[in-house]
Amino acid sequence: MSKPASAGFRLFNTLTRQKELFNPIEAGKVGMYTCGPTIYDYAHIGNFRAFVFEDLLKRWLQHQGYSVNHVMNLTDVDDKTIKGSQKQAKPLREYTDFYAKAFFEDIKALNIEPATVYPRATDHIPEMVKLIKTLLAKGVAYRGEDGSIYFAISKFPEYGKLSHLRVGELKAGARVSQDEYAKEEAQDFALWKTWTPEDGDVFWETELGKGRPGWHIECSAMSMRYLGETFDIHCGGVDNMFPHHENEIAQSQAATGKPFVHYWMHNEHLLVEGKKMAKRSGNFYTLRDLLAKELDPLAIRYLLLSTHYRQQFNFTFEGLDAAKGAIERLANLQRRLKDANGSGSPEKLAEITARAQTCFREAMDDDLNVSVALAALFDFVREINNLLDANALSKTEAAQASAAVADFDKVLGVVPQSKEETLPAEAEELIQKREEARKAKDWKTADAIRQQLKTMGITVEDTAQGVRWKREKA
């Protein structure tokens, strides 16, 4: 294992509210847990902002040589999944499988690299039961009057440390009241929910009784199972900070007596056309909604990526257009580089490449400052285009420049890949015919053929190196 060049990676740790130098527990390796989707519906673009941010983080770590063990849970049992499955009269598993599959299709479209493992809550009931038993044995959990098991936050003095909320100052919410009678303290949260008729056939017979796990316990149980009792990074949306992550810390540390997570990272929400995005308020878009509008998934990725993750940002269709233009600029450069065959300027190329790489790395090392990293990339693009205009890149150098762009894109994942696709024979023929017409300076015929190709979804461009074509997205 080569020494990761991560000596400078600093990330903002919610726990300390400061940028800190990242130091892994084990050299060269990172254990990372990210709160995944609740698979009761299609995920929306707000969900994907979190997943794209986490993907960027992981790619950056990997780019520095780390081997990343990435765990993303799938929540497949809670009130909403139970209700949803009952509504469709399907077994819980069949119901959640459907949305799990959709989720995997979505992240693939967004060029999100798969996690190492996607544990599902319902596959880890024994781990949760074991953890709850430990908490009961330690006296930090208790059985309420309704038979459910609760965590006693009064037994965990550090409660509130992550979110900086003081328990006594929480807003008196109406939602607390309904099962308040069963708990000793209003803020105690359920570890194990005893079965009620509304749960139908969703229950597990365990040593804790007939019931199902609470939401928070799954993340503690599964992260410990796959990453150990203490691991490096835990990510999630800001909304999860309290109470979910706070509860995870309480459960985990109360059980093990060890620190749970070294670095907590939270991404801000996005707004859609200036308004908060939420599943219930109906102003949300799933990825599928956007793809149905023929929008480019990589442009969506670019847009979600291009604003710093701790910054709230406004998702607009105008922004999507801009993103589309930006990634096309990158793709165009890559296509141009393929045809280059100029005189060569090795020193110049080495200089601008090194500068771009340094700027890019320093920006990303600074808590993933992707805006500055992108600026470095686009400066590079302009300089390479300048060299191409001067016909000053040899074939080899063009390949090097192209490899440099590809290397940046290993982190960003936004450059459309020019597929080595072939044209139908019919189109090849037309292009040939047009070339003949152009040679004969028969512009009328040439333009007519170009128009004809366009209706076939093929755009031709005449360059100094000959004719070039690209497929337009239908």
Next chain:
RNA sequence: GCUGGGGUGGCCGAAUGGUUCAGGCGACAGCCUGCAGAGCUGUUAUAUAUGGGUUCAAUUCCCAUCCCCAGCUCCA
């Protein structure tokens, strides 16, 4: 109510106590091209919510005001 984030050019979005405040998108013009496309150059751009204060110097620090957004029990 309590806590926190933010208001930068037509739009999106960086950065900074001090040479002209990144980058992308858009629009317009020029170059190139048979035309177009791509690309380059220039313009739009003497843009930092408002009013005070500190300072030799503030967009950056402080105070006040206005506006936007979020969290406060299961929503990324």
